[in-house]
Amino acid sequence: MPVARIQVLISSLFSQRFSAYLPELLEQEGLHFARTERVPHPLEVDLLIRASDAPTLSEAEVAFLMAGGRLLAFALEQGPAGAARPLPPGHARIDGERLRFFEGRALPGADHAHGEAGEPRAPLVQELRVGAGTLLHLSVDVADTVVRLQQGHGPVERDLPSAPDGSAETEDGLLKADDGMTLDWLEDRRLTPGGQPYFAVAAADRWRRWLLQEIVRAVSPLPVARLAYWPAAAPAAFHLSLDSDGNDPAHAASTLAFLAGLGLRATWCELEGGYGPELQRAIHAAGHEVALHYNALEREGGRWGGDAFAAQLERHNAQAPARATSNKNHYTRFEGWDELFAWCDAGGITLDGTRGGSKMGNRGFVFGTCHPYRPARADRSGARHALFELGFLSQDMDLDAARWGDSSITGPLLSEVEAVSGCAHLLCHPAHLHAHAPVRDALEAALRLARARGFLELTACEIAAWSRARRATRLTPRAGGLQVSGAPQGAVLELLRVGSVRQIPLETPDSFVSLAQEAPHA
Numbered sequence: 202m203p204v205a206r207i208q209v210l211i212s213s214l215f216s217q218r219f220s221a222y223l224p225e226l227l228e229q230e231g232l233h234f235a236r237t238e239r240v241p242h243p244l245e246v247d248l249l250i251r252a253s254d255a256p257t258l259s260e261a262e263v264a265f266l267m268a269g270g271r272l273l274a275f276a277l278e279q280g281p282a283g284a285a286r287p288l289p290p291g292h293a294r295i296d297g298e299r300l301r302f303f304e305g306r307a308l309p310g311a312d313h314a315h316g317e318a319g320e321p322r323a324p325l326v327q328e329l330r331v332g333a334g335t336l337l338h339l340s341v342d343v344a345d346t347v348v349r350l351q352q353g354h355g356p357v358e359r360d361l362p363s364a365p366d367g368s369a370e371t372e373d374g375l376l377k378a379d380d381g382m383t384l385d386w387l388e389d390r391r392l393t394p395g396g397q398p399y400f401a402v403a404a405a406d407r408w409r410r411w412l413l414q415e416i417v418r419a420v421s422p423l424p425v426a427r428l429a430y431w432p433a434a435a436p437a438a439f440h441l442s443l444d445s446d447g448n449d450p451a452h453a454a455s456t457l458a459f460l461a462g463l464g465l466r467a468t469w470c471e472l473e474g475g476y477g478p479e480l481q482r483a484i485h486a487a488g489h490e491v492a493l494h495y496n497a498l499e500r501e502g503g504r505w506g507g508d509a510f511a512a513q514l515e516r517h518n519a520q521a522p523a524r525a526t527s528n529k530n531h532y533t534r535f536e537g538w539d540e541l542f543a544w545c546d547a548g549g550i551t552l553d554g555t556r557g558g559s560k561m562g563n564r565g566f567v568f569g570t571c572h573p574y575r576p577a578r579a580d581r582s583g584a585r586h587a588l589f590e591l592g593f594l595s596q597d598m599d600l601d602a603a604r605w606g607d608s609s610i611t612g613p614l615l616s617e618v619e620a621v622s623g624c625a626h627l628l629c630h631p632a633h634l635h636a637h638a639p640v641r642d643a644l645e646a647a648l649r650l651a652r653a654r655g656f657l658e659l660t661a662c663e664i665a666a667w668s669r670a671r672r673a674t675r676l677t678p679r680a681g682g683l684q685v686s687g688a689p690q691g692a693v694l695e696l697l698r699v700g701s702v703r704q705i706p707l708e709t710p711d712s713f714v715s716l717a718q719e720a721p722h723a
């Protein structure tokens with residue numbers, strides 16, 4: 202077989218954790234894998250990954266191991282040699298960064314171990330011989346950790362206590378996305394070169410990429426097949442969204458001219474009424490995207506509710522040159538768990554950008570990610586929403602440095618985005634681009650840096666369309682190679698081995714990629 206055969210074992214026997222969200226992580230990584238609900242024979246698969254939080258191995262899983270299978274499992278309560286030791290919440294050290302986790306379990310009796318997690322230190326990866334097979338045990342449930350970083354421990358129902366240093370007043374009587382943040386004000390922030398605290402590490406993205414590394418290691422020397430993150434295997438993406446607060450046509454006109462000068466297209470999120478049909482047509486005609494800026498702010502007459510969302514979307518669509526396919530909530534208003542995503546799905550919204558910080562001191566990777574992802578539903582079944590969420594990292598830099606933050610964050614943000622091959626989603630208000638030269642200068646400087654590093658510029662609907670098409674591409678192993686079906690334009694096949702990546706651009710949607718020369722090597 203030219204590439205590793207990886208299967209994900211789905212089970213709904215137990216669902217205390219978000220373990221069943223694992224396929225989302227692997228789809229984000231563009232990985233070629235199959236799902237199964239039954240334990241296969243060891244000869245059918247090179248690695249079986251258990252997307253379940255059942256506390257002990259099943260009889261079928263033990264039989265699979267005894268017969269020589271290789272099984273990857275997360276945070277078991279009971280292993281082949283006895284009960285696990287629980288790990289308190291802490292950080293794991295991965296690729297030089299400290300990544301937050303919320304719970305973990307280390308098994309006794311490992312033959313080999315690597316990595317470290319928690320205090321006192323426990324191994325992150327344990328290898329246990331079971332019969333003729335190998336159990337790879339990860340002491341942290343990566344899928345559950347990623348959901349908690351991206352979406353929180355539970356629904357947003359109250360304000361998050363403010364940052365103790367006064368840099369981010371989340372306790373402001375308004376329920377917003379950042380009230381669901383699970384990172385720690387003291388332990389998870391760093392200072393920008395300008396001395397402003399921010400969430401520096403894309404922890405969810407790094408957890409996911411580390412899991413992929415462990416999968417590559419587990420099936421070595423066979424290569425793992427996947428599709429590169431972005432078209433033409435660009436190193437990262439850049440996305441600008443604009444919020445129309447004030448709806449002043451003069452702000453839109455000057456912003457349109459400013460962006461034309463930069464050669465940058467943006468996603469314009471418009472509050473009720475927007476800039477009016479004529480300007481909307483001009484924005485649309487210039488290659489930008491017109492989108493919704495849902496207003497649930499009570500003091501402006503907005504309301505949090507599915508009917509209010511649908512009504513604002515309908516009025517927007519009745520006037521706009523094209524139906525809105527993306528949204529961001531005004532003020533990042535947010536409540537509950539995934540109600541917003543359900544409203545978006547029902548209204549044809551394919552990408553939402555609401556999840557970002559709202560203060561100077563909670564910029565950066567507040568939710569641990571700069572990748573588009575399909576949010577988990579509340580029931581822990583592994584079910585996901587159809588839309589993609591892509592949070593923003595900073596807004597209106599250099600408008601009012603003490604309140605909104607300065608542009609000294611730009612370099613560190615873009616470096617972390619590049620390190621995880623993500624998307625730098627920045628937010629500006631045309632009102633501030635219009636009135637404040639420093640805001641324009643900060644955006645221009647960020648764009649210049651992103652361009653120098655080869656970031657690909659995309660609108661929200663382009664990101665959603667690409668993400669959907671990339672995930673829908675089928676890779677089917679055939680004798681001597683891989684049959685590719687339905688690859689979007691710009692797709693690049695990657696063969697991952699420990700320490701190396703081979704990239705193969707796919708010139709047509711359907712093609713056979715010969716891997717006859719891909720003799721396994723260590």
Ligand SMILES: [Zn+2]
Nearest residue numbers: 444446531532
């Ligand atoms: Zn707004």
